Amino acid sequence: MIIKLRYNIFFVLMLFAMHFTAIAQNAAARYEIDAKRIGVAPTDKDALPRSREFIRLDSTYYVGWMYEGLYKADRSSDYLGYKNAAVPLQKAFDLIDKDYQKTFRVLYNDFQTLYQNFPRYQDLYMIFNALKECYDNVEMPQQAMELIQKIQAYGFKNDFGFDLAYQRSWMFHRNRFLTSKQCSYLKNSVEENEKAAFQTCYAGLAFIKKYAAENEAIFGPGNAEQRMLTIYHNLALLHCYNKNYDSSEYYYQKLVDGGRVSWNNFGGMMSEIGNFSAAAEYFSNDIGKAYGHFLREPYYYLPELYVYAGKTKDAINMTQSIIAESGSTPGFGWYNISLARSYIYDGQLDSAEFALDKAANFKELHIGTTLTQSQYDFSINLLRVQLLDRKVAQEKFLNSGWWYSPSSLYNISVYGAQKKMAEYVVVNQLSANPERNRLMYDLFCAEATTSFDEAWYLMKDFSPQYFIKKYQDYQQTDKRNNVQRYFKLFAAKFKYEKGDEKDAKNDLEEINRTTLLDTANEKLYMARVFEGLATAYSSDGNQNKFADFCGSLLEIYPQLIPFSGLKIPMQLSVSGSDAATVKKIESEIRDCSIAFGDNGCKASVVINKKSTAYEALITVRSENGKTIVKNERLIFKKPEGAGKEIALRLFGKGGALVFEPPPPTEKK
Numbered sequence: 001m002i003i004k005l006r007y008n009i010f011f012v013l014m015l016f017a018m019h020f021t022a023i024a025q026n027a028a029a030r031y032e033i034d035a036k037r038i039g040v041a042p043t044d045k046d047a048l049p050r051s052r053e054f055i056r057l058d059s060t061y062y063v064g065w066m067y068e069g070l071y072k073a074d075r076s077s078d079y080l081g082y083k084n085a086a087v088p089l090q091k092a093f094d095l096i097d098k099d100y101q102k103t104f105r106v107l108y109n110d111f112q113t114l115y116q117n118f119p120r121y122q123d124l125y126m127i128f129n130a131l132k133e134c135y136d137n138v139e140m141p142q143q144a145m146e147l148i149q150k151i152q153a154y155g156f157k158n159d160f161g162f163d164l165a166y167q168r169s170w171m172f173h174r175n176r177f178l179t180s181k182q183c184s185y186l187k188n189s190v191e192e193n194e195k196a197a198f199q200t201c202y203a204g205l206a207f208i209k210k211y212a213a214e215n216e217a218i219f220g221p222g223n224a225e226q227r228m229l230t231i232y233h234n235l236a237l238l239h240c241y242n243k244n245y246d247s248s249e250y251y252y253q254k255l256v257d258g259g260r261v262s263w264n265n266f267g268g269m270m271s272e273i274g275n276f277s278a279a280a281e282y283f284s285n286d287i288g289k290a291y292g293h294f295l296r297e298p299y300y301y302l303p304e305l306y307v308y309a310g311k312t313k314d315a316i317n318m319t320q321s322i323i324a325e326s327g328s329t330p331g332f333g334w335y336n337i338s339l340a341r342s343y344i345y346d347g348q349l350d351s352a353e354f355a356l357d358k359a360a361n362f363k364e365l366h367i368g369t370t371l372t373q374s375q376y377d378f379s380i381n382l383l384r385v386q387l388l389d390r391k392v393a394q395e396k397f398l399n400s401g402w403w404y405s406p407s408s409l410y411n412i413s414v415y416g417a418q419k420k421m422a423e424y425v426v427v428n429q430l431s432a433n434p435e436r437n438r439l440m441y442d443l444f445c446a447e448a449t450t451s452f453d454e455a456w457y458l459m460k461d462f463s464p465q466y467f468i469k470k471y472q473d474y475q476q477t478d479k480r481n482n483v484q485r486y487f488k489l490f491a492a493k494f495k496y497e498k499g500d501e502k503d504a505k506n507d508l509e510e511i512n513r514t515t516l517l518d519t520a521n522e523k524l525y526m527a528r529v530f531e532g533l534a535t536a537y538s539s540d541g542n543q544n545k546f547a548d549f550c551g552s553l554l555e556i557y558p559q560l561i562p563f564s565g566l567k568i569p570m571q572l573s574v575s576g577s578d579a580a581t582v583k584k585i586e587s588e589i590r591d592c593s594i595a596f597g598d599n600g601c602k603a604s605v606v607i608n609k610k611s612t613a614y615e616a617l618i619t620v621r622s623e624n625g626k627t628i629v630k631n632e633r634l635i636f637k638k639p640e641g642a643g644k645e646i647a648l649r650l651f652g653k654g655g656a657l658v659f660e661p662p663p664p665t666e667k668k
Contacts (some may be wrong), residue, residue, distance in 0.1 A: 021320050033058065036052070042071055043074040045085070050067055051064050051068035051088075052064070054067060061095065061099075065089070065091040065092035066089070069085050069086075069089030069092055069129055069131070073085035076134075076293070077293040081137055082365070093124075096123060096185045100120050101154070102505050109500070114218070121604070128147065129162075132148070132167070136174075137330075139366075141183050141226040144171060145171050148456070152164055158218075160223065163230045163231075164461065165201060169200040169204070172200065173197045173238060173241070174370050176193040176194055177435055190434050195468060198238055201268070204231050205228060233260070236248050237446075240268070240269045242444070245480070248269050263283065264282070264301075267279045267282030268297075268447075269446055271301065274444065278306060283302040284302065284561060287302070295366070296331060297371075299318065299322040300333060300335065303338045303339075304451055307451070308451070308524045309522075309523055309524075310557050315345075315653065316339065316343065322335050323335045330363070330366075332362055333358075334359075334376070336355045336362070337355075339352075340359065341383060344383065344386060344390065345353060347559045348655055352383075356380055356383055356387065374429070376449070378426065378430070378450070383450075385423055388419035391564070395415065396408075396412070397562040398648075400591060400593045423461065430458070440458075440501075443455060444599075460493070460497055464498035465498060488515075491507065496532065496535070504532070508536065527553055531564050535566065538566065547569050547600065553568075554628060554651075555622050558651040559652045562651055568600065569599050570602075571596075572586070576614075577608070581639050585605065586643070589605070590646040591643075599619060601623055604618070605617070613635050615633060616636070616642070618632040634657070634659055635658045640659035
């Protein structure tokens with residue numbers, strides 16, 4: 001018994017000796033690591049080999065894992081990259097928490113403690129922000145919130161940089177459409193999650209005010225105000241989403257005064273209330289600024305405003321430039337969606353389809369944004385519905401006798417079937433979306449990724465009576481004065497779809513006669529009014545009114561005409577030295593759905609022989625003498641198909657200088 005007891009005492013003493021030897025060895029290793037990290041930032045090119053050295057010296061010390069994680073996170077631009085970076089960062093966080101949590105809990109007890117341990121605090125800050133970003137970028141909100149809660153447990157009196165109230169609020173708003181079944185911290189409806197986001201902001205402001213005097217004694221005057229500005233950013237977003245526009249603008253103005261405003265978000269709010277001029281200005285303020293590898297929202301939303309303004313070529317150029325600059329990094333898919341939209345409204349359907357397919361096949365990461373994968377998929381599919389609708393309309397435009405043409409009938413049936421399938425997908429996505437009223441039916445929302453006009457292409461084929469009532473109700477309840485005219489337009493268009501053509505025409509006439517709008521930035525709205533009136537007067541046989549509104553549509557937004565079903569009056573002149581080529585070109589143009597005659601706009605096509613090719617110069621002027629197309633060039637080798645392309649370019653369609661006829665459609 002005594003021998004056994006002595007052996008146990010000896011064993012325990014040996015363990016203590018080994019433990020203190022390990023501590024001494026770890027202390028030496030950590031001293032060496034801390035010395036060697038001086039002068040090498042975690043994002044430097046030498047940081048990765050240093051991280052391996054640090055881990056080899058002491059794998060229980062957080063620094064090596066921190067260096068590896070920060071290095072990888074800084075260079076990540078895809079899902080796998082952020083997923084891989086999260087592993088060493090989580091390891092680093094667990095180790096720094098294990099070794100220093102007691103220190104962090106008393107960090108703000110006195111200035112001396114804060115000063116001595118501030119380097120550890122900075123390391124914790126870097127690990128937290130990088131790891132939180134990784135979890136956000138790979139859609140792991142539960143892990144992100146758990147990380148926030150662990151920092152919250154330290155009880156910092158000043159969480160500047162961590163901004164925990166801001167982070168928690170953003171997590172509720174960003175994932176508002178999910179429930180506690182997906183993430184335990186969430187509530188069970190969008191409304192409850194939004195309420196929690198507000199409450200978190202107000203609790204954060206109260207926390208800042210509670211310790212303001214203590215913190216300003218340490219960090220200087222203005223510290224509390226700077227921290228509150230971070231929360232004001234969230235409050236501005238939340239009030240906008242919840243339609244408290246005066247409150248949203250109040251907080252945005254606070255951010256402007258404090259030099260902390262996100263012009264991009266302020267622009268989104270202005271767009272939502274129909275102030276498109278200010279929205280374009282604010283979005284432009286963020287153009288050209290340096291960003292990391294994530295979506296630059298102004299390059300998505302500003303081209304949409306250009307589409308509203310009829311500046312489709314500018315929209316195309318802007319999106320092409322950002323795609324070329326950013327390459328296949330996060331945001332690439334969103335930019336291609338924007339490019340597809342720009343092409344659609346410019347009449348370039350083949351290019352739009354190519355851009356949409358690129359977006360659909362790209363694995364997008366929704367970094368630094370409240371935009372989501374469900375919105376990404378929905379935007380692609382809704383644009384595809386519109387694209388297919390326009391393909392049907394274009395087939396009918398390019399062949400006025402389409403109803404007895406086997407090839408046209410086949411193409412129309414194929415496009416129609418594809419459109420039905422696309423609509424089925426979109427309707428299912430919409431029905432499963434708890435935010436459908438906010439993101440779709442409200443027509444304008446800063447969080448939406450589709451336009452008011454795209455919403456029409458989905459809704460027009462479903463229940464006109466339901467939507468007539470909905471948009472009449474909006475006119476009574478919605479506070480946005482500049483958006484009221486859009487509700488009136490939709491109600492009138494749905495009346496026409498329902499068969500109440502006389503009432504629809506009267507409503508459109510009232511809109512045209514009494515509505516004041518931003519003529520520079522709302523050309524698409526004006527065009528839809530003129531298009532609706534031209535369609536109505538075409539049906540009742542008033543050719544003078546029909547011609548007037550066709551002319552107005554041509555002057556405002558000519559690219560819409562080939563897809564409108566309207567046979568616009570036109571005087572056509574085709575000339576050139578090669579009579580046979582001129583005849584073929586003119587024959588193809590006259591085969592299109594245009595009312596050729598002795599009145600209407602004037603179109604001139606001059607064809608010149610250029611070596612082995614031909615050059616067409618296209619000019620179009622309205623009846624009022626306004627230039628619609630001026631000396632637009634198109635080069636082609638063979639006349640077959642070139643006439644059809646010229647017919648589209650009579651209405652401002654863009655495209656390549658050299659025309660290559662599309663391959664014939666194969667029947668399956």
